[in-house]
Amino acid sequence: RPAPQEIRGFLHYPGWLDVAEQQALLADLREVVARAPLFSPMTPYGKPMSVRMTSAGRFGWVSDRRGYRYSETHxxxxxxxxxxxSILAIWNAVSGTTRAPECCLINFYGEGAKMGMHQDRDEDDFDQPVVSISLGDDGLFRIGNATRGGKTESLWLRSGDVMVMGGAARLLYHGIDRIKPGTCPLMPKGGRINLTLRVVT
Ligand code: MD3
Ligand code: FE
Structure with a gap:
């Protein structure tokens, strides 16, 4: 496996998964999505997000007019x-924690989808890391600071990349500015999938 690169406390493992592993993961995700279809979460302002989502695990992430929250149901x-x-194995290899993930959020980015700068702070224990797995088209990831604004750094996340957000990096602002269509042959219709694994309670 490749050695990690550190950027603002995030551990980035470029090319952690080979193509066969990426294809196996995608086959497993197709079964998840068949049982828990992707949906377009509504922001509390009533505008749908451009990213489509679903989840696996005890908790999933939902957003509607009541706000953002973890829910035990789709x-x-x-x-x-x-x-x-196949996804738990990646968590066990890189997370550095003995807790099991309670949520695997599946984000699907079609052409033009993006995710604004935000913090992940709906979990009870910020000492537990977050693990992210990228599949499909390249996505431009932006990392900021512990408060909104200030200097940011960007890096392209590619299919098969894994990132671990632990320590102080766990609470940094971050987002996806854009995806680059047609950069990965993994999915016939294109697009980018990001999996984020989290301990919620
Ligand atoms: C840094 N997802 O689902 S993955 C999210 O590519 C999210 O879909 C992006 O931000 C995506 O919340 C970025 C990298 C990532 C994920 C979770 C983090 C970075 C993080 C949690 C805390 C800090
Ligand atoms: Fe996030």
Whole structure:
């Protein structure tokens, strides 16, 4: 496996997954999405997000007019599917914690989708890391600071990359500015998938 590169306290493992592993992960994700379909979360302002989402695990992330929150059910009322063992294996290899992830958020970025700068602070224990896995088209990831504004750094996340956000990096502002369509042949219709694994409670 490649050695990690450190950027603002994030550990970036470029090319952690080979193409066969990426394809196996995608096959597992297709089963998750068949049982828990992607949806466009509504922001509390009533505007749909450009990223489509679903989740696996005990908790999933939902957003509607009541606000953003973790929920034990999909908007259709069903419990979320289990996190596939192929994804748990990546968490076990890189997270550095003995806790198991309770949420695997699946973000799908079609052409033009982006995610504004935000912090992830809806979890109970910020000492637990977040692990991110990228599949499909390249995404331009931007990292900021512990408060809004200030200087930022950007890096392209590519299919098969894994990132670990622990320590002080866990609470940095971050977002996805854009994806570069047509940069990865993994998915026939293109697009980018990002998985984020989190301990919630
Ligand atoms: C830094 N997702 O789902 S992954 C998110 O590519 C999210 O879909 C982006 O930000 C995406 O919340 C970025 C990298 C990432 C994920 C979670 C983090 C960076 C993080 C949590 C804390 C700090
Ligand atoms: Fe985030």
């Amino acid at each position: 908007p259709d009322g069903c419990p979320w599917p289990e996190i596939p063992s």
